[in-house]
Amino acid sequence: MAEVAQTTAGRTRGMGELIDVEGKTTEIAPFGTTLAALAAERPEIVGLTADMGRYSDILPFRDAFPSRFFNVGMAEQDLIMIAAGLSKVGKIAYCTTYSVFITRRAYDFVAIACAHSKANVKIFAGMPGLVNGYGATHQATEDLNMMRGIADLTIIDPCDATELKQVVRAVADIPGTVYVRSLRGKVPVELNADYRFELGKAxxxxxxxxxxxxxxxxxxxxxxxxxxxxxxxxxxxxxxxxxxxxxxxxxxxxxxxxxxxxxxxxxxxxxxxxxxxxxxxxxxxxxxxxxxxxxxxxxxxxxxxxxxxxxxxxxxxxxxxxxxxxxxx
Amino acid sequence: MKSRNHPPEHPDIAALKLRALNLRRLMLDMASGKGEGYIAQGLGIADCLAALYFHELRYDPAAPDWSDRDRFVLSTGHYAIAMYAVLAEAGYLPIRELASYGLNGSRLPMSTFDDTPGIEMVGGSLGHGLGQSVGMAIGLRLDGSSARVFNELSDGELQEGSTWEAAMGAATFKLDNLVAVIDCNGIQADGPVTVKIDPVADKFIAFGWEAVEIDGNDMQALVTALGNAREANGRPKAIVLRTLPGKGVPTLERRERAHFVRVANDEWDLLKTELETHHG
The missing domain is CATH 3.40.50.920 (Rossmann fold)
Known part of the structure; x- marks a missing residue:
């Protein structure tokens, strides 16, 4: 899969990056850089991916904490089961892959192994909705519909780099399982510095x-x-x-x-x-x-x-x- | 029962067999109270549970959350009746509470929940146990803990693809602190196991595990296999158990539809008599 997607304007950008960057301040990989910084303070944090480390921006964490990073391969059910197991021995498991693969493929595992079990698993699901150009197989256009049906699951849909970074930190202290629609690559910084993410507050x-x-x-x-x-x-x-x-x-x-x-x-x-x-x-x-x-x-x-x-x-x-x-x- | 130490070098096989008999007695009591249950599987796995809880595992029922305890992860949640028997025998649950098995509002439901003392996982949706055990084994190793993870799963459950994702992961992460005990009793919900799964041990070996196949109702074979599985050699271990559903109660051993057993109220005493007559 090519890392770089061609845009209609002829310029290039990373796959799954937002188009709303023209003339805006952006930050590269806000999820991964924030997770790496947070993990330096919180030794119980581990990071996982299912062969989507590069495309989910978790590589800054891997590079900072290689012994706490696990790539389980193209096995999303295993990703979620392992994350749940890690949580049961005291870890906070941040895991990443595309939204579609978490939601459509690993649904029962998110519901039972994570949400029902109150597992401390934080799912950063990449490229939700139409952010991926690879067609319906890669476009999680019904993920909110699916995930809202799971009891005891927290669902967050951040709007820019500022909020995403705050969410990466906030979810470490939100008990149980959290599903975040993550943003990758060059992410616009649009909210004012005084913006504060609050769980459950519009x-x-x-x-x-x-x-x-x-x-x-x-x-x-x-x-x-x-x-x-x-x-x-x-x-x-x-x-x-x-x-x-x-x-x-x-x-x-x-x-x-x-x-x-x-x-x-x-x-x-x-x-x-x-x-x-x-x-x-x-x-x-x-x-x-x-x-x-x-x-x-x-x-x-x-x-x-x-x-x-x-x-x-x-x-x-x-x-x-x-x-x-x-x-x- | 409190076992925080490594198991003895010379297990008392006769004592372990008596434990297994007690587990079967408790299970028949529970099933007769409810009038039905997954009793055949429970009777089949009783010897393995006795070997684990009264020989191999390190745990402390007074401290169910002891961080360095060995984890026993029951993947087949419908084997709950067997788990409650062994948890009561080991001291996690009062024996008298077993009478509430399967009753409305009980904390001993017919399929396991993780809020029952000694239960490590929400069971019931098959294909979940091995992967969660892999996660636990990784986490314990990361913490430098000597605790090990034992995951029970079943032959029918090997039909769930997630089990094989987890099997690959366990070998990839070199989890020699993980032991899978695979209960091959030959039955699933619709009758005999329908999809060809043999040779089970060879499949795990091909996936990078060490695997051995034994008679899962032979106590000496069980403790020997569990002893061999302690080797820290970078490979996860699989012990494939060939077990007999209904083991110890001939009427149930002969029963063709053994997945979920209903018995007329007046027949439970006969089954209990059979157990006392045929054990040993």
């Missing part, structure tokens, strides 16, 4: 009055970019970032939504079973029936192609966001 990233955007993952960054563009055309949108998918911040989402006549929900995931479904459930229970546009993926399998091509084709790109804010469609 955060307002941008104030506004005309329309409320509720989003998760790196779509929150795109929502903010789109809101800035729309503000220049006289429509002021607010952005609520739902960094924790489970436990879901129902109260925060309801309080935010109550302030708007129009809502947009955006996610790097199908519009069924993920954030949009969670928001609809919360608002319905609260008696709120505000009109809502869902930006996300259809219930389908998706093509191979560059991220630019795929996001435009499946209508989750920046112009789609701007249109939704300005034209209410």
């Amino acid at each position: 955060k307002v990233l941008r104030e506004g009055s005309a329309v409320g955007i509720i989003s998760c993952g790196y779509m929150s960054m795109r929502a903010r970019d789109a809101a800035d563009i729309a503000a220049g055309q006289g429509v002021d949108a607010a952005v609520l970032h739902v960094g924790t998918i489970k436990p879901f911040d129902r109260d925060g989402v309801v309080a935010f939504a109550a302030g708007f006549d129009r809502l947009i929900v955006a996610e790097n995931h199908k519009t069924t079973g993920g954030l949009a479904s969670l928001v609809v459930e919360a608002l319905y229970d609260a008696g709120i029936m505000t009109p809502m546009i869902k930006i996300g993926l259809a219930d389908s399998f998706f093509e191979c192609g560059s991220q630019e091509y795929l996001e435009a084709k499946y209508e989750v790109d920046l112009p789609r966001f701007v249109r939704a804010i300005l034209e209410n469609r």
Whole structure:
């Protein structure tokens, strides 16, 4: 598998890297560098991968702590079982591979060996949603839907390098099993230095009055970019970032939504079973029936192609966001 | 029972056989109380559990979380009846609590949960035990602990592909502190084992393990194999047990559908009498 993916613009970037880097400050491998630093303070941390060390950014940890790093090969069930076993003898096991392989292939092991067993396993799942251009086999477009069905599992979808780094540290102290939709390669640094990730708390990233955007993952960054563009055309949108998918911040989402006549929900995931479904459930229970546009993926399998091509084709790109804010469609 | 030391060089085989008989008695008591259960598998594995808990394993029932204890990981959660018998006999559970086996609200459910004292893993979903044992063995070695990990799994369970992922991993990571005891009793839920799995020992040898096949109801063979498995030579060890479902109770030994046993209320006393008559 080639490390470098060709983009439609003719330039190159690392496979699975975000396209939202133009003109932005980025940080390379924030997951791996933060894990290596944290592991220097926490000797109980071990790191694992299933033949996806390079593409999950865990190599800085491997290089710093080779005796605490284990590559189990292309064996995702084994990855999760071994991580659970390590947890049972007192370790905090950070493990990585692509989101698809964790969720579709190792589901029973995440559910029973980890979540049910309260195993201290922290899964950093790479290239969620459309971030991978290798087609449906590599695109975890239903992972939130699957994983939210597991009891006692924490699910986090960070939006940039700043939040991802805080999450790497935070999960070490969150008991039990955590599933994180990780970001790799050159990751934009967009949040202010005073941003603080809080488990189960949605955060307002941008104030506004005309329309409320509720989003998760790196779509929150795109929502903010789109809101800035729309503000220049006289429509002021607010952005609520739902960094924790489970436990879901129902109260925060309801309080935010109550302030708007129009809502947009955006996610790097199908519009069924993920954030949009969670928001609809919360608002319905609260008696709120505000009109809502869902930006996300259809219930389908998706093509191979560059991220630019795929996001435009499946209508989750920046112009789609701007249109939704300005034209209410 | 408290065993924090290495096992004796000269095991008392007669005493171990008596332990196994006691385990079978406890299991029949539990099954008759519930009226049903996975009793055949339990009777078959009783000798192995007696050899492990009263000869080979180091543990302290007063301190179930002792960090340097040897781990016994029961992968086949439905063998719970056998585990509760041996945990009671070893002092982890009060004998009188066994009467609650399989009852609603009991902490001795028909498939193992890890909140029961002495149970190391949530059992029930097959193909989980060997991989988790690999993780435990890696972690214990990382800590410089001399504790070892013993994983029970079954012949039917070898049909789960995850077991072979774990078998490869154990050899790759050179886990000589890991011993798999593989209960080959020839049955699975739908009847006799349906997929060809023999030769089991040769498969593990081909995967980089040391493996031996023994009569799993022969106490001397069990303690010898467990003794040989102590060798620190960079390879995980597999002991393939050929066991007889229902062992010790002829009526159950002859039973064709042995995976899950239901017996009429008035027949349990007959089975108990058979056990007392035929043991030894």
